[in-house]
Amino acid sequence: MGSDYNDISEGGVYSNVTTVTLNITTASSDMDGYLFRCVATNASGSTNSGSASLTVLNATEITTQPVSQLDIIVGTDIFFLVEAEGANLNYQWRKDEEILIDGGNISGSTTNELSISSVTYDDAGTYDCNVTGSCGEVISDDAILSIITGTNEISEQELLFYPNPTKGKIYFRNLNNSIQKLSICDITGKTIVEKTEFQQNETIDLSNFENGIYIISIQTDKEIYRTKVLKR
Incomplete structure (x- = not known):
């Protein structure tokens, strides 16, 4: 009735x-x-x-997905935002499917807005948010964070590489022929690519390797430069 x-x-x-x-x-x-x-x-x-x-609750639903942050310069403050509807909502952010907790440069890991201050190369990866409520659980879309060195620093090291993230191919420009050695390792430390001879413009193809984060080490006549690249 x-x-x-x-x-x-x-x-x-x-x-x-x-x-x-x-x-x-x-x-x-x-x-x-x-x-x-x-x-x-x-x-x-x-x-x-x-x-x-009778109490009728709305199903847990994400209404605004987090947006990828691409080619962010080291030291920049960034945030990911998710908006959801439902009853008694709880949030848990993850990076590369690992639960995040507040601390260091991370804050808001259990809110709808995750903040990362002064990003470093270690912060690069895939982020998502697990939203739970009285009427269900839903995981947001993936949001990618990719980090680059500032333009001036890249210029000083006399090299350029792009794109990051990549679907397979990475393009290197060896300015002034300064690169002496280049190696790419997976996250276990296994070297998958190594080069000691370069043209001014080089292409390295990672298409046959699994998606994930790889470490690029470049030795120039001045120093060793390390960064991360995300293949997806």
Whole structure:
């Protein structure tokens, strides 16, 4: 019955209306707060049950997905934002499927806004947010954070490489022929590419390797330069 205790009929969202168990399927939000009671009748008369209130909660749903932050310069402050609807929402941010906790340059790991201050190469990776509520759990889309060295620093080291992230190929420009050795390692430290001879423009193809983060080490006539590249 509705809030005025009108009789309800079999059909629509209601079933088993003349049994001890009333079933309601696909309750809508406008039914929130409805009061129900049962009238039991026999040859001796009738009696009313106590009232039962129906609470309808919205399903947990992400309405705004986090946005990738690409080619962010070392030392920049960034944030990822997710917005969701539902009841009693909780948030948990993850990086590369590992749970994040507040500390260091990370804050807001259990809120809808994750902040990373003064990013470093170690912060590069894939971020997402696990949103849970009274009516379900949902994981946001992936958001990529890729880090680059500032333009001046790259110029000083007389080399350029792009794009980052990459789908496979990485293009290197060896300015003034300063590169002496280049190596690329996976996250276990295994060297997968090594070069000691270069043209001014070089291409390295990672298409046959798994998606993930790789460490690029470049030795010039001045110093050793290390950075990360994300293949996806």
